[in-house]
Amino acid sequence: MALQQQQSQQQEHIERITLAHGSGGIAMRELVEKEIVAAFSNLHLAPLEDQARLDLNVLTQLGDRLAMTTDSFVVDPLEFPGGDIGSLAVNGTVNDLAMSGAKPLYLTCGLIIEEGLPLDTLRRILASMKKAADEAGIAxxxxxxxxxxxxxxxxxxxxxxGVGVIPQGTDFRVSQAQPGDVVIVNGWVGDHGATVMASRGDLGLEARVQSDCRSLYKEVCTLMEANEVHCLRDATRGGIATVLNEFAESSGVRIILDQSAIPVRDEVRGVCELLGLDPLYLANEGKFLAIVPDNHAEQAVEALRKLPGAERSAIIGRVAPLTDIRPRAGVSMRTSFGSERMIDMLTGDQLPRIC
Incomplete structure (x- = not known):
């Protein structure tokens, strides 16, 4: 009984977000200035105006077009092995910019906080966002x-x-895959989706795997230096299967995967087998798919493998033309048994609230 009373007293003394923190008064000002602005401190944020004022000269020196993206993050649980909703928000937005070849520069952050959230949880997430932003070189x-x-x-x-700048002459599009091109993935597939599922206590799963949540800008730069790039996209919700179908349909081609070449951890396969999932459809937060010409693809893969997190980069398939036998654009996979099966887009999401 004494232990329960002590735990109850400790619970009562936990600092939590209250409705007053969103009222526009003193409590809100303290939350914004002492917690949020203090965590993200930089010259653009310091004036506390209603907008950031950015120097156009800085932008035009880096390229000839702006890239802009927006995203919302609702992951459950908030914190998981390898990341949290904060690092996910920063890196996810950075990666959306990087998929155009843009250098990520600026980021806005909107927080919708439920009454009762422990303040320590918010502090950890804000610190994680700051760390991810610093590592990605974005403010x-x-x-x-x-x-x-x-x-x-x-x-x-x-x-x-997020706002970034696209270098002159850089132009990736989902409609530019050509017969003879190859498909590159920059590492293990399905880590994030498997990690989030295993982190949900109600499923009772144990898996030694962690999210691949990270910025991909350096890897995109390496890829651009090593080879011409026709298509590029990060494989988040819907996994690599969804992205490849988007490439195939937009480009009017067939994409044929090699099952044995696709890097999937044994731990991820185990989670998929327990839950009846397919790793090709699991979300990733640090993986992209690139369609590139064949002539320098091996060189590009070798360059990627030298980067932390991309050591298992691989060529996993090829782009083929439509034929009389296969007149429709789509994705198929040659299995380890020598057969070929279609890889369609999902009608729904395998995993709810994973990013």
Missing amino acids: IVSGDTKVVHKGAADKLFINTA
């Missing part, structure tokens, strides 16, 4: 904070917008 320059009643959200949602 968090503006934002907004809202607090909603308990039950109106699930702990914490994050919305971001």
Whole structure:
């Protein structure tokens, strides 16, 4: 009984977000200035204006076009092996910019916080966002904070917008895959989806795997230096199967995968077997798929393998033309048994709330 009372008293003394933190008054100002602005401190954010004011000269020196993206993050649980909703928000937005070849520069951050969230949890996530931003070379320059009643959200949602600059002459599009091209993936497939599922205590799963959440900008630069790039996209929700189908349909080609060449960890396969999932459809947060000409593909893979996190980069398939026998664009896979099966897009999501 004494132990229960002590635990109850400790619980009562945990600092938590209250509705006052979203009221526009003193509590909100303290939250914004002492926690959020202090965590993200930089010259663009310091004036605390309603907008960030960015120097056009800096942008035009880096390229001839802006890339802009927005995303929202609602992962459950908030923290998981290899990352959390904060690092996920930063790296996910950085990667969306990088998939155009853009150098990521600026990021906004909108927080929707549920009443009752422990302040220590918020502090850890803000610190994680700052660390991820520093590693990616991007500045968090503006934002907004809202607090909603308990039950109106699930702990914490994050919305971001990112701005980057595309170098002159760089132009990747999903419609540019050509027969004879090859498909490159920059490492293990399905780590993030398997990690998030295993982190949900109600499933009772144990897996020694962690999320691949990280910035991909350096790897994109390495790929661009080593080979011409026709198509490039990060394989998040829907996994590599969904991205490849988008390439095939937009380009009017067939993409044929080699099952034996696709890198999947044994731990990820184990989670998939237990839950009846296919690793090709699992979410990733540090993997991209590139369609490149065949002539320098091996050189590109070797260059990627020298980078931390991309050691298992591989050529996993080829682009083929449509034929009288196969007149429709799509993706198929040659299995280890010598057969070929179609890899269609999902009608729904295998895993809810994984990013």
